[in-house]
Structure formats: structure tokens, C-alpha cells
Amino acid sequence: MAGGNAIRGSRVGAGPMGEAERGDAAPRVYVSYWCANGHQTRPSFAEEPGLAIPETWDCPRCGFPAGQDEANPPAPPRVEPYKTHLAYVKERRSDADGKAILDEALATLRERKLIQ
Known part of the structure; x- marks a missing residue:
């Protein structure tokens, strides 16, 4: 048996690959x-x-x-809060439009006698 301090699987000159072997x-x-x-x-x-x-x-x-400009870095992105469906509807419709649509829907339901 070989001595106890030998590193198995290595040889003289073995080492990590350097620039010389990989190229510049x-x-x-x-x-x-x-x-x-x-x-x-x-x-x-x-x-x-x-x-x-x-x-x-x-x-x-x-x-x-x-x-790249240290004195004027770009502003962080604005995070928009989560919007509900109702919030999007309120952006598109005024209160008068909403009341007109509601009155129209109630009139349709009354015609079908689904509500009083």
C-alpha cells in the first residue's frame, strides 16, 4: 500500500484549468x-x-x-393598488349614468314581475 498522505487520483502538475488552457x-x-x-x-x-x-x-x-447618471437615477416604478370591478365601472360611468342603468334594469325586472 502507498503512504497515507498521498492524494489518490491526482498527478504532478494537475490543477484547475487556467487562462492558458482556455484561451484569453x-x-x-x-x-x-x-x-x-x-x-x-x-x-x-x-x-x-x-x-x-x-x-x-x-x-x-x-x-x-x-x-448611469449618479446624480439623477431613474424613479422607482409606481405601484398601482389593486382595483375592484366596481372601481373600474366608476371610472367609466358617472353617477347619472349608473342611476339610468339601474332604473332601466329595475323596469325590466318589474315588467317580468320578478320584483315589486
Whole structure:
């Protein structure tokens, strides 16, 4: 048996693959983005001609949109509250329209003698 301190399955010179075996990495450009909460993120993009760098980037810490201008970051999106069906109807109809529709429906039910 071999000694107890030998690492099985390894050989001299074995190690993690490095740049020499994978080839050179593509040139990168780092762009800073700031969100409304003051967080900075610096994603890297491949430095290729014609490659468009996005104007905004989602902040990985808070999820708000982040822009390249630190002094004027984009505003956080407005969250609209949940609206009920009645709220949507009230947006489309005035009180007078609602009363006219209700009177028409009641008249139809009275004709069919379903209500008094």
C-alpha cells in the first residue's frame, strides 16, 4: 500500500484549468449604474464594436431601475393598488349614468314581475 498522505487520483502538475488552457478572456468594459436608493452596481459587458450598452439596469439589491447618471437615477416604478370591478365601472360611468342603468334594469325586472 502507498503512504497515507498521498492524494489518490491526482498527478504532478494537475490543477484547475487556467487562462492558458482556455484561451484569453474577451476584453470587458465595466459600467456603473445607480438606483434611487443609492446602490451602485457594476456589470461587465464584452467590449465589441456595435454592442449597445443598456441605458438602465435592474439593481440586484432592491430591484429598482438603475441608470448611469449618479446624480439623477431613474424613479422607482409606481405601484398601482389593486382595483375592484366596481372601481373600474366608476371610472367609466358617472353617477347619472349608473342611476339610468339601474332604473332601466329595475323596469325590466318589474315588467317580468320578478320584483315589486
